[in-house]
Amino acid sequence: MxxxxxxxSAGPGVSVQDLGRPGHLAGxxxxxxxxxxxALAEGAALLGQDAGTAALEMAGAGGEFEASEDIxxxxxxxxxxxxxxxxxxxxxxxxxxxxxxxLKIGGCEAGSYGYLHLGGGIATVPMLGSRSAHLGAGLGRTxxxxxxxxxxxxxxxxxxxxxxxxxxxxxxGTLRVVAGPQTGLFTPEQIRAFENxxxxxxxxxxxxxxxxxxxAAALKPGGGLTVVSEVIVPGDIQITGDGSPFVLLSECxxxxxxxxxxxxxPADLPLAAQARPGTLFRFRxxxxxxxxxxxxxxxxxxxxxxxxxxPLLRDPRSMFDLLSYQLISGATAGDDLERDH
Amino acid sequence: MAIxxxxxxxxxxxxxxxxVTFADSLSEPANRAALSFRDAVERSGWSAVQETSxxxxxxxxxxxxxxxxxxxxxxxxxxxxxxxxxxxxPLPQGRRLWxxxxxxxTSLAPQLGEAAHAAGLTVEEAVASLTKNPxxxxxxxxxxxxxxxxxxxxxxxxxxxxxLTSQVPACALAVAIRxxxxxxxxxxxxxxxxxxxxxxxxxxxxxxPFVLRPGDEVLFTxxxxxxxxxxxxxxxxxxxxxxxx
Numbered sequence: 001m002x003x004x005x006x007x008x009s010a011g012p013g014v015s016v017q018d019l020g021r022p023g024h025l026a027g028x029x030x031x032x033x034x035x036x037x038x039a040l041a042e043g044a045a046l047l048g049q050d051a052g053t054a055a056l057e058m059a060g061a062g063g064e065f066e067a068s069e070d071i072x073x074x075x076x077x078x079x080x081x082x083x084x085x086x087x088x089x090x091x092x093x094x095x096x097x098x099x100x101x102x103l104k105i106g107g108c109e110a111g112s113y114g115y116l117h118l119g120g121g122i123a124t125v126p127m128l129g130s131r132s133a134h135l136g137a138g139l140g141r142t143x144x145x146x147x148x149x150x151x152x153x154x155x156x157x158x159x160x161x162x163x164x165x166x167x168x169x170x171x172x173g174t175l176r177v178v179a180g181p182q183t184g185l186f187t188p189e190q191i192r193a194f195e196n197x198x199x200x201x202x203x204x205x206x207x208x209x210x211x212x213x214x215x216a217a218a219l220k221p222g223g224g225l226t227v228v229s230e231v232i233v234p235g236d237i238q239i240t241g242d243g244s245p246f247v248l249l250s251e252c253x254x255x256x257x258x259x260x261x262x263x264x265x266p267a268d269l270p271l272a273a274q275a276r277p278g279t280l281f282r283f284r285x286x287x288x289x290x291x292x293x294x295x296x297x298x299x300x301x302x303x304x305x306x307x308x309x310x311p312l313l314r315d316p317r318s319m320f321d322l323l324s325y326q327l328i329s330g331a332t333a334g335d336d337l338e339r340d341h
Numbered sequence: 342m343a344i345x346x347x348x349x350x351x352x353x354x355x356x357x358x359x360x361v362t363f364a365d366s367l368s369e370p371a372n373r374a375a376l377s378f379r380d381a382v383e384r385s386g387w388s389a390v391q392e393t394s395x396x397x398x399x400x401x402x403x404x405x406x407x408x409x410x411x412x413x414x415x416x417x418x419x420x421x422x423x424x425x426x427x428x429x430x431p432l433p434q435g436r437r438l439w440x441x442x443x444x445x446x447t448s449l450a451p452q453l454g455e456a457a458h459a460a461g462l463t464v465e466e467a468v469a470s471l472t473k474n475p476x477x478x479x480x481x482x483x484x485x486x487x488x489x490x491x492x493x494x495x496x497x498x499x500x501x502x503x504x505l506t507s508q509v510p511a512c513a514l515a516v517a518i519r520x521x522x523x524x525x526x527x528x529x530x531x532x533x534x535x536x537x538x539x540x541x542x543x544x545x546x547x548x549x550p551f552v553l554r555p556g557d558e559v560l561f562t563x564x565x566x567x568x569x570x571x572x573x574x575x576x577x578x579x580x581x582x583x584x585x586x
Contacts, residue, residue: 022391022392022403023391024485024551025394025401025403026379026392026393026395026551026555027481027485027486027543027550027551028481028482028483028484028485028486028487028543029485029543029550029551127545127546128545128550136484137484137485137526137543137545138485138526138543138545139545178353178355178356179353180352180353180354180355180360181350181352181354181360181362228364228365228366228396228397228398228399229396229397229483229489230362230397230398230401231354231358231360231394231396231399231401231482233354233355233403235355236355253482253483254482254483255396255480255482255483263355263356265356266355266356288353288356288411289411291356292356292406292411295356295357295406296406296407
């Protein structure tokens with residue numbers, strides 16, 4: 001029998017995502033993939049599998065899920081209220097989801113995109129080399145109650161009951177930027193003002209990008225120059241007609257004609273993706289050489305996240321169901337904590 | 342990254358890409374240069390280059406900075422740029438001429454009259470002008486498989502509408518600023534909807550998901566609504582391609 005994840009209910013923005021489909025820019029198809037790629041790396045580390053393994057991305061809210069057999073799961077990205085048969089589950093950790101158990105994932109407590117990873121990954125049929133839904137391109141769709149997703153074979157490496165300390169990224173902060181083809185359209189004064197402005201994430205934002213607003217004067221590129229439409233990439237900061245920066249994310253279009261003041265480093269894009277409306281940001285230009293080093297170090301760090309895992313020990317102060325544990329005596333199989341009752 | 346004052350200009354884009362820009366406005370030679378130079382980068386076999394694409398007047402390449410440094414690749418790009426006059430380069434081989442049946446005007450494409458008026462032409466003159474010569478796929482972008490076609494005669498230098506049309510159907514043909522766009526999927530647009538085809542441009546379920554390639558040429562053939570309706574049964578919507586020699 002095929003291992004299956006059954007969707008009992010789903011929030012409005014739940015979709016299958018992996019690292020997307022690079023290589024189709026010339027055809028007008030952007031890479032797409034998870035809004036928070038770091039979360040994919042973290043889920044992969046928790047379950048001991050490849051970072052390209054497809055997971056469920058949950059924008060804003062999760063849903064109710066059930067598995068046809070015992071499966072391993074991991075929860076990463078924006079922390080959400082999660083429970084298994086009513087007992088709370090720790091976020092940024094791996095757990096056992098037993099056959100028939102009811103996994104409930106509610107709204108985000110911080111951030112915007114939470115991820116549910118499955119041991120063996122989601123094994124839907126890839127399209128153009130990826131399982132990611134790309135809603136803008138009409139590839140795939142959001143999930144609905146009644147959907148059943150096939151799960152791949154799980155070698156079970158690393159078991160369950162592990163946690164990791166995620167890099168903080170739901171509270172905004174500084175986005176590091178490299179100069180690009182149109183940075184020179186802005187005067188040094190404008191660049192300085194841009195770096196000295198606190199921006200707030202606007203309510204307008206989705207997997208294509210997020211708009212930022214500020215109290216400062218609108219940014220206007222010099223010379224009234226229009227830009228001939230050209231390739232745009234995730235991280236590009238377009239300055240739109242009203243002078244507001246718009247940071248492009250994974251599902252952005254492939255070409256655009258707005259001047260770009262610079263490009264946010266891929267390492268910092270999870271911050272932009274996870275921000276909720278109202279979150280504060282600053283921008284800081286870094287030299288290209290430094291940016292390349294930052295990226296190389298971040299890629300290396302993501303590969304070795306597995307070495308940072310710790311056993312999932314529950315803090316008695318946070319165990320509301322303390323009385324249901326056998327605390328004093330008796331023989332156990334040693335996995336009480338994992339079962340989460 | 343250093344930016345030279347003359348065209349073409351090379352700039353870093355992000356932490357893993359370069360953009361080679363040939364002009365600051367669209368022209369046939371600049372588009373030719375972008376298409377030819379991208380083709381040359383593709384054929385150069387630089388192992389660290391992971392992807393290339395061309396847009397209207399620029400070529401982009403994405404690479405693995407762990408495989409080659411920015412400085413080394415910049416030197417290689419400068420060498421390739423200096424090898425010939427890219428504005429006069431032959432276009433890439435293997436281009437095709439597509440003959441695409443289209444209904445102009447009628448209720449299927451309600452803005453033909455308005456667009457013709459803006460161009461200072463009668464409706465008949467407009468259709469004749471749009472179907473006389475092939476137009477080149479100058480770039481594919483914005484949406485999967487979506488071509489920008491041109492360059493149309495100067496009369497067609499008409500602006501986009503100030504208000505968006507809330508939705509044009511898939512396979513719609515629209516005009517503005519001496520260019521035509523064919524829509525792969527239903528979309529809101531500021532371009533005027535002047536023709537309707539049955540030509541599916543994005544076929545993700547097939548080996549060749551993007552039907553048109555930059556450099557291809559397209560000649561629109563006027564047909565009536567009944568003829569177009571019959572073409573719905575044809576996967577290519579009646580379009581036929583031949584290799585340009």
